[in-house]
Amino acid sequence: MKQALRSYSSLFLRIGLACAFLSNSLQAFLEPNSFVNLLNHSFVIHFLPVSALTFVHYIAFSDGMVFLLLILGVYTEVVAIYAGLWLIGVMNTLGIHHYGGILEHIAFFSIAVYLMLNGSDVCAVTKTKH
Secondary structure, rough: OOOHHHHHHHHHHHHHHHHHHHHHHHHHHOOHHHHHHHHOOOOHHHHOOHHHHHHHHHHHHHHHHHHHHHHOOOHHHHHHHHOOOHHHHHHHHHOOHHHHHHHHHHHHHHHHHHHHHHOOOOOOOOOOOO
């Protein structure tokens, strides 16, 4: 019983993290200027090999792919590692003065770490560690 609940908790966490990435993807597609503005006021702008707008399009595509892979349960641990690293980058971009965003992203990062360590095999295309 406990193992079944753990499997379903992974599914719910996978869906939750996927929704966060979908939200970000949609916002990047529909409101790219808010992302461009954030990047322009961050140290990250100096390291981008492309324009800020092009990078925002990459963000939209990347976050959309993370959403899709998490929803489908494709290599959950690997996708969660990518998502966790991406979230660390986002937190660095936001900076410590944006504490609301940092706290929100710490919550998402915690979900990513759980999925990195435990995977998810319920309703998943690729079965993982369970």
